[in-house]
Amino acid sequence: MELKFRRHPDYQALRAEMTPHEMYIRRRELLAAAGFAGTAAMIGGLPAFAQTPSAQIAAGAAMTAKKSSYTVADPQAAEQDFNEFCNFYEFGLNKDDPARNAGKMDVSNWKITVEGETDAPGTYDLRDLIDYSQLEERVYRHRCVERWSMVVPWIGVPLGPVLAKLKPKTGAKYAQFLTHLDRKAMVGLAYGGLDWPYSEALHLNEARNDLAFLAVGAYGKGLKQQNGAPIRTVVPWKYGYKGAKSIATIRFTTMQPPTAWNVANPREYGFYSNVNPNRSHPRWSQAQERVLGVGGFNPQRKTEMFNGYEAQVGYLYKDIDLIKYH
Numbered sequence: 001m002e003l004k005f006r007r008h009p010d011y012q013a014l015r016a017e018m019t020p021h022e023m024y025i026r027r028r029e030l031l032a033a034a035g036f037a038g039t040a041a042m043i044g045g046l047p048a049f050a051q052t053p054s055a056q057i058a059a060g061a062a063m064t065a066k067k068s069s070y071t072v073a074d075p076q077a078a079e080q081d082f083n084e085f086c087n088f089y090e091f092g093l094n095k096d097d098p099a100r101n102a103g104k105m106d107v108s109n110w111k112i113t114v115e116g117e118t119d120a121p122g123t124y125d126l127r128d129l130i131d132y133s134q135l136e137e138r139v140y141r142h143r144c145v146e147r148w149s150m151v152v153p154w155i156g157v158p159l160g161p162v163l164a165k166l167k168p169k170t171g172a173k174y175a176q177f178l179t180h181l182d183r184k185a186m187v188g189l190a191y192g193g194l195d196w197p198y199s200e201a202l203h204l205n206e207a208r209n210d211l212a213f214l215a216v217g218a219y220g221k222g223l224k225q226q227n228g229a230p231i232r233t234v235v236p237w238k239y240g241y242k243g244a245k246s247i248a249t250i251r252f253t254t255m256q257p258p259t260a261w262n263v264a265n266p267r268e269y270g271f272y273s274n275v276n277p278n279r280s281h282p283r284w285s286q287a288q289e290r291v292l293g294v295g296g297f298n299p300q301r302k303t304e305m306f307n308g309y310e311a312q313v314g315y316l317y318k319d320i321d322l323i324k325y326h
Contacts, residue, residue: 057230061221105225137155138154153218159214160209173254178198178251199260200241
């Protein structure tokens, strides 16, 4: 299905309005059962911001970012919960495994390979892609397909302009993101279940939406490995697994590319994977979610269409049956 791309006429006004753990077991069971120095030369030259003197921020190091109008009224999750309750199956199947194991992965001097339908292929340093003097903080809702959610203050830059600097060809329609593959540090690879490296993708019209974000930090610090250091995508109107962590490759394609969970189980995990309370997961309802990291007994709330961002992104899917094409 083709996505329509146009900015909502009331987008600027709408920006200001953005204000049971048990389910992950079933996904864990699915997994368990399935058994260069320097930047390379690139066609077309480096992006305009490639010469920024700002360096990559180390994992967990303090960083500064300007506050943005992207926020929500809900309380933010505790930083400890954000860091210790994670899905990153390359480091283990339990929620606390990534926090224990991911620190072994070296994320310094990070490189990202750009390939496919692009006029700027090559291998980039992270600072070639991210202007660290222009970081902003965005407070987004994060919704997991396992029916839990949290509110996170991400730090980074909009995704669309970064992809534009990488000069996708006219025929390119999708951006695929591949996670770094470290067979020594990623102890969870032994469980199999998914095709590694982990892959996710967005239609370019989705990636160009102003909400789509490249995060390099959260809670005023550089991302830690368990949360996708040093760079990940954040797409707040989609289920969490659509966020690609520790991105090592960006590939532009003309056809819809494979994505990890959709390949593993297309009936349960669609390509779009928009948060949709009206379409239940085959094994549980998506009508409600349990809010984590706010203390007490993790209250439940009704799940909103597109995770509460329908006014900002609904136009993208106006002519798409989101029950069939989920």
